[in-house]
Amino acid sequence: MARTIIHADLDAFYASVEQLDRPELRGRPVVVGGPPESRGVVAAASYEARRFGIRSAMPMSRALRLCPQAVRVSPRFGRYGEISRQVMAIFRAVTPLVEPLSLDEAFLDVTGRVKRLGGVEALARRLKRQVRERTGLTVSVGIGTNKTVAKIASDREKPDGLVIVRPGTERDFLAPLPVRALWGVGPKAETALNEAGFRTVGEIAEAAPQQVEALFGERGRQIWEMAQGRDDRPVEPEHERKSVGAETTFPRDLAAGPELRQELSRMAQEVCGRLARQGILARTVVLKLRYANFRTITRQASRPDPAGGLEEIRGMAAALLDQTVAEGDRFRLLGIHCTNLSDGGSGQLPLWTEGGVDPR
DNA sequence: TCTGGGGTCCTAGGACCC
C-alpha cells in the first residue's frame, strides 16, 4: 500500500519569528545573521527582503548593499528552539512518526491514519491552522508517497503552500523540475548533470540508470531512482548523534600565536560543555583550520579510550595545532569537532531529535 | 560579492591483520 508522507517547512523561519516577536518589523525587509563587519552571512531573510535578491548564505555585506533599509537581526537560537518544540508537538499529536530535519522542518508518516483524520487535504489544513493559531507562523506543506516527493512538493508554493501529489503521479510531478530540485543535487552535481545533457528531472528519468551511475557511481543510482519518483527511505523519528563541534570565523584573521591558542581554549570549553550536558564522550578530536586564503584543512587524532574532560580534549586539540601551524600563518577560522562518540554511562547516545531540537 | 555554523554522508589511500 502506498505510504502517505508529509513534509512541513516553516516559512522564512528565523525571520518570521523576529517579525512575530517585534511587530514593528512586520512588512519590512528583515535579515537574520551576523553583522557584516564580523563577516556574517544571511541565515534567513523575510519575504520582503527576498524581493531585493537577498538569499540565505549570502554574505551580510552584500545583502545590506542590495537592500540598505533592511533590518539586520542577530539570530536567537534559543527562541527558535522554543517555537520549534511547540510546532513539533503539534505534529506529534498526529503521529509519533515525526522526523525533524532541523528546527523548521519535519517529515511525518501518516500512512493508515489519513482516513480517520478526514483525508489528506483536511489533515494538512488542520496542521497549518494549528501551527498558525498556536505560534502565529505559516508553514508550507507537501504531501506525497515518499520523502523526495513530499519535500519537493512543500517547496513549490511557498509561503503558506499546500501541494498534494497523488499516488501514481509522482513521475509527472517531478519531470519538469530542474535537476537541482532533487535532494542531494547541489552546485557540483548540477553542473555535472547539465554537462551530461540533463537539465530536468524528467530527462534523468528517461535515461538509462547506467548513464547516471557513470557520473556518480552508487549515488547516481539513487538519483535515477528519485527521478522516477521512487524513494523507499522510512521516516525515522530517532537519530543517533555522530559528532559535536564548534567553530568560529574571526572578525579579522588571526596569526599563529597566543591569541589563536586562546581561541582554541575557548572552543574546547564550548565543545566539552556540550559533551557534558549530553552525557557523552568522544574518542576522536578533529581540529579544523581555515587559512586567510580560505583553504581549509582538518587534522584529527584518536585515542583508545573515550574522553570528555576539558584537559583531554583541549590537550589533543592543542597538540594538533602545534603540529600544524607554521610561523606567519594567518587564519580566519578555527574549529574543534568530536567524533567516535560513546555514552558516558547512561547506556545510550542521546538522540539529536530529542525534544524536536538539537540540545544546545 | 567575498564567502557562518550546525551537522551528515561518502570516497580514497594506507596501515594492519588474517
Added chain:
DNA sequence: TCTGGGGTCCTAGGACCC
C-alpha cells in the same frame, strides 16, 4: 623475486543540507 584478497580502522577532504 614477486606477489593475494578480504576486512577493519584511521585520516583527509569534499559535497551537501538547513
